[in-house]
Amino acid sequence: MRASLLQIDVNQQESVESRRERVASLVRAQSDADLVVLPELWHVGAFAYESFTDHAEPVPTADGAEAPLGPTSEAMAAAAADARVWLHAGSIVEKAPDGTLFNTSLVFGPDGAFHRSYRKIHRFGFDKGEAVMMGAGDEIVTVGVPDTVIGLATCYDLRFPELFRRLTMAGAELLVIPAGWPARRREHWTLLSRARAVENQAYVLACCSAGTHSGVEQAGHSLVVDPWGEVLAEGGTGEEVLTVQLDPERVARTREDFPAQRDRMLGLPDPDRRP
Template sequence: MRASVIQIAVDEGESVESRRRRVASLVRDQAGADLVVLPELWTTGAFAFEEFGSEAEPLEGPTHEAMAKAASDAGVWLHAGSIPERAPDGTLYNTSLLFSPSGERAASYRKIHRFGFDKGEAVLMGRGEDLVTVRLPETTVGLATCYDLRFPELFRGLVDAGAETLLIPAGWPERRRDHWTLLARARAVENQAFVLACGTAGTHARVPQAGHSIVVDPWGQVLAEAGAGEEVLTVELDPRKVAVTREQFPALKDRVL
């Protein structure tokens, strides 16, 4: 299975519509991949809190339309990162979108753990409630977003629901980059699953981003890691390695809680 992780640079001087077109083009460039992953809130920037309301869109808004078309054009499964979604009742959510190679939306996931400690995203956006897994031809993916990475019980739930590959878009700040790579590897090791963690580059609302998107195998080996700038990681994954790892080192069978 060929996976491409696209680490997008969010330039505050670039309009959302311009970035949307540019990212769609980058997705189309990945024709031949099986799975493509984008970062969290790449339309606005994860820390551009003041723009969440003005740039929020319905689930089937312009980003949905552009990414569905890009997935279909490239013939890939596309995790289109997340958008600021405005629900019909007016509530905002940090919502991830997953599209099939035909351009159909296969799933959406509203972020459960909102970052901000009673400010920012934590007060501006509603909390998601549902764990989401989707069966792809090669693997079952589990969806999580950024701050979710710090809560291992969420990933246990995804594994219990059949997840073998964990997709984690993020807008992670540079000052906590060591946590990003450490937690991505920890989630892979403890769940014996592939982790594809896609971050952003650039600066969001004066917050420098970590970049360093990372792909980790079920044994915790780093298969690829980006630098600080915009970059595309393309990695060949063997989905059978999940079952092999879980059979050879059956730690998950010894769970008590």
């Protein structure tokens, strides 16, 4: 599997509309990839709270119910289809039918069809910003793609290992984490990305934005980590494309060679274990 992480420079001098068009073009340029990943809230900026309401949009559903595509969903679906790639389109500000805002990730298939959405469970802000403006998701989300299963999480979720263990228990072998992580906590970003890979014996694709918006410098340094915790690729601080060849069978080999997960005694029960 060939994966490309697009570390987008989120600059508020660029309009949301212009950035949407530019990012769609970047996705189309990745036609040699199998999976493309974008950062968190790249269309507005993860800390641009003042823009959330103005740029909130509906999100399609996977249950067959008709729903209008918002402009970002529409652009990303078309780009995925043109490039013939699986696209994790990062996250956008979703406006639910009842008016609640969510930080919602979207996954599209190579035909442009919408597959799944994930509403961020752990909201950042400590009683301000995202933590008070947005609703919290409550669903563990995985997506089956050829040769592997993707587990979905977003940015601040990275600090909560129980979410990733639940994703692993649900079959995830590749953990995708779009983020708008601040530069001042970059060491945490690298450390936690590697930790989630090691403890779950899974690939981690951690895609962060670059640039500065709302006065918050972004960490960049997107990462691809293998199931043993080795960093296969790491970005710098500017906009760039990080492309890596992954071996999906490495997950099974790592878990077989070092079967630590079967020795777990405390915590969440396995779905296939009964009292």
